[in-house]
Amino acid sequence: MKAVVFREGARWAVEDVPKPVPAEGEVLLEVIRTGVCGTDEHLLHGGFIAKLPLIPGHEILGRVVEHGPGVTSPAVGTVVVVDNTIHCGHCDPCLTGRALFCENFVSLGCNAPGGFAEYVAVQAAKTFDTDGMDLTTAGLAEPTACAVHGADMLALRPGSDVLVFGAGPTGLILAQLLRASGASRVVVAAPTASKLELARELGIDETVQLDRNDPDAAEDTLRALAPKGFDAVVEATGSTAVFELAVRLTATGGTVLVYGLAGEDATAKVFPYEIFARELTIKGSYAQAFTMKRAVDILKSGAIRTEGIVTEVVGFEDFERGLANLHDSSQIKTVFEPQK
């Protein structure tokens, strides 16, 4: 079968590789579409938990075509999304209810074969029937699962005034999820005007444009919207300047959620006295664990709208554009379809 393969030295190619054979407990999926994500770029450069050579692609939507030994469901032909994570169940974190930090963590598309291929073998128990959901919506299940985990970590109090920095796919999904989770208002701040327009179309209350090189320039505008600060501020850009701004704009007693992926050695300045005197909470949200079912359910409910989020579809021939689009601010989400 054909697959995208990442190799050492940030090189990649479309290669002919053996078609996977589903092992015990697995099903073989014919890939319908797999989302291209910023994490893929980190993996290409050997970052995150990359195990090269690698068939990347962790946001997988596919059709069941074969059962491995012992598997009876989902039925052949079922269209499913995949929770791409596998936990060992016997390490310390697994045994103490923190499987997200499993010491033997397997993540399809990160350190095991993923979905930028014609076929992928996945655990049958980690597939979720899309029940006829449209492709755009179902294909965003994995980023939605990460947003559900983010919302869990934030533990939003109903009636909270919320600010989300970032209008990428995850920012747009998380902002809507927080609106649906009882926020009294959600403001989205981001640099790209077209993304802010989409945010408003998707039901976000207010938007503020940021200067990518000088986010602080928007501080007065944001403070005018919430003179005492926002109850919860989500940093979904990975920028340390935005993180510092997020802390300043958090109301006394409020929470900052670090949701964006900053560089591993990036540093930001915070004032311990401010955290002490204003009782600020700074929390992280890393990937997802056991939130895929709820992600699929909330997407089925219609509470999160997805129209306009997928801006381009690429195949094997133009996969390069999928990676290039990660640096194109006019693009939101590119998806890969092997049949294209």
Ligand SMILES: [Zn+2]
């Ligand atoms: Zn992703």
Ligand SMILES: [Zn+2]
């Ligand atoms: Zn484990």
